Amino acid sequence: MNPILNTDSYKISHYLQYPKDIKFVSSYIESRGGRWNRLLFYGLQIFLMEYLSQKITYENIDEAADFIAAHGIKFNKDGWKYIVEHHGGALPLEIEAVAEGSIIQTENVLLQIKNTDPNLAWLVGYFETAILRSIWYPVAVATNSYFCKQNILHFLKESGTPENIDFALHDFGARGVSSFESAGIGGSAHMVNFKGSDTITGALFAKKYYGADMAAFSIPASEHSTMTSWGKENEMKAYENMVQSYGDGIFACVIDSYDTLNAIDLWGKLFDEVRSKGGKVVLRPDSGNPVTMASQCIEKMMSLAGYKLNSKGYKVLPDHIRLIYGDGINPQSIEDILNELKFRKISSDNIVFGMGGALLQHLNRDTLRFAMKVNAVSSDGINWRDVYKNPITDPKKRSKSGRLALIKENDIYKTIRADELGSKDNWLIPVFKDGKILRKFSFDEIRARAREFD
Incomplete structure (x- = not known):
């Protein structure tokens, strides 16, 4: 230039x-x-x-x-x-x-x-x-991310484990920004507050301009194309393949290709296998009202896998099962979801968030x-x-x-x-x-x- x-x-x-x-x-x-x-x-x-x-x-x-x-x-x-x-x-x-x-x-x-x-x-x-x-x-991005962090941290202190904050908000914003450079600048700004991101460019910028060895981390995850390509009749096989491929580590799977709550029923048959392999599955509903769906999904998962009460009196899923919500997520919906979970005595440890455009793009001078x-x-x-x-x-x-x-x-x-x-x-x-x-x-x-x- x-x-x-x-x-x-x-x-x-x-x-x-x-x-x-x-x-x-x-x-x-x-x-x-x-x-x-x-x-x-x-x-x-x-x-x-x-x-x-x-x-x-x-x-x-x-x-x-x-x-x-x-x-x-x-x-x-x-x-x-x-x-x-x-x-x-x-x-x-x-x-x-x-x-x-x-x-x-x-x-x-x-x-x-x-x-x-x-x-x-x-x-x-x-x-x-x-x-x-x-x-x-x-x-603007760093500040947006910072206040999301403070909000999530508040709920973790009330109902969960504050030490989980580093990976509580994942950056999904690379495809929603205006340019490669925006992804790098905005993505690295988010990484000041969190260590979870799918915006590779942000980690590259953090390394190039600030000497970060590795500023953020991610996990294997499915998308709708990799699930729907199996066909609706083979939905269970698609999930079984995820367990076979990644079940010994942390991985995420989208579950709303057809029927979200039915998908959780199918995953209920695989939870024990994930546990036996020593892994952790993070289920991802990707449509519907975020506040309603997040709480319904977690309660459905608890009905199949059980839960324990933590020292603060809130329900927590077994360690090998969690939820990530990344559709319609913005600072307000994060607070709304966490308030709803708190009302239902569900610990904020059960959920992490993914944010895209609202994190990196819905900002201006x-x-x-x-x-x-x-x-x-x-x-x-x-x-x-x-x-x-x-x-x-x-x-x-x-x-x-x-x-x-x-x-x-x-x-x-x-x-x-x-x-x-x-x-x-x-x-x-x-x-x-x-x-x-x-x-x-x-x-x-x-x-x-x-x-x-x-």
Whole structure:
């Protein structure tokens, strides 16, 4: 990707629009609120490694010049040539950001960026499109997954085993996202919170950009085509084949190709064989009302295989039998299902969830109301003048002014002016300067930080 073309069209014209005495521009990114009151910061490192570290070349400039001329806008060719000739193509930008994996209240500064060369004040705004896009999506997915985790964990603490949380929500979203890169970014964001996923791309991204050896795991599982290809009359044979092929380990089987509850009756004849082989079968109903079907299926399984009461007084299936529900699953339906199970005195240990589009795709920039705005300008890089917007038609869009810092008081983050920092710790960490990444976070480190408030 040509970095010069990784922007919005109107950004190309902005180099002529700043006051002539402005030599330095500072901008920041925040979530202005939205669906949640906290967020999990993740994903900036992918952008820094893949895009912002890329050096500008004369070939990039020539390609951009031809495209932009045809596109109808005046191109700042001299400005980009200056970057190549005076900086070897490295982008003279400086970025400080919160540590990845941090759980931070919304309406706080998450990242602050400025130019380091006085001749390139326009460069900060030029990359707004790319850098804002690189943050809002992984943060939204990671936060969505995080709050699902907190919800499931609440029920596990009440009725089951909290240690089961790592595999309680499985990512089914690879086919439902917009691109391979979305699957990698969003899939790895989910893996910050959970270790179960069928989105291979997410594990690859976690390894490539964060050094994760293996960020997530999966199990053998059937789909409707592998079951229905046996024919309805041979449904039992299809299930017997699953036991013969995978019965000595954990495996999942879809059961709604024809009649879900009848399929559980058929599986009831195979449960003992699965147990004798030392394995575990996870049955997957895939249609109907999720709240009704989840509870009915588990009760049907209990009627055939029995159950025990755990120390909290909730019913638990034998260890070799479980249920996964992955149809119509979203944050609300998870809560509804778990509440129904709790009402029926069924432990949340009996079920895990699979989530696809609602995990990786049903999100946008306004989910957490992300914005990047200029907060200060300077003629010398030392003395900064406040800049802000304050539209009378929407006070919620008022932006922060002045160079910013982030402090922490009693585990609560607070944005203040940098000139008021004094001896307090600034939780904005320098991560990028003049084409070089200054601080990298490992996946293990990110996971550990995100779990501090579980």
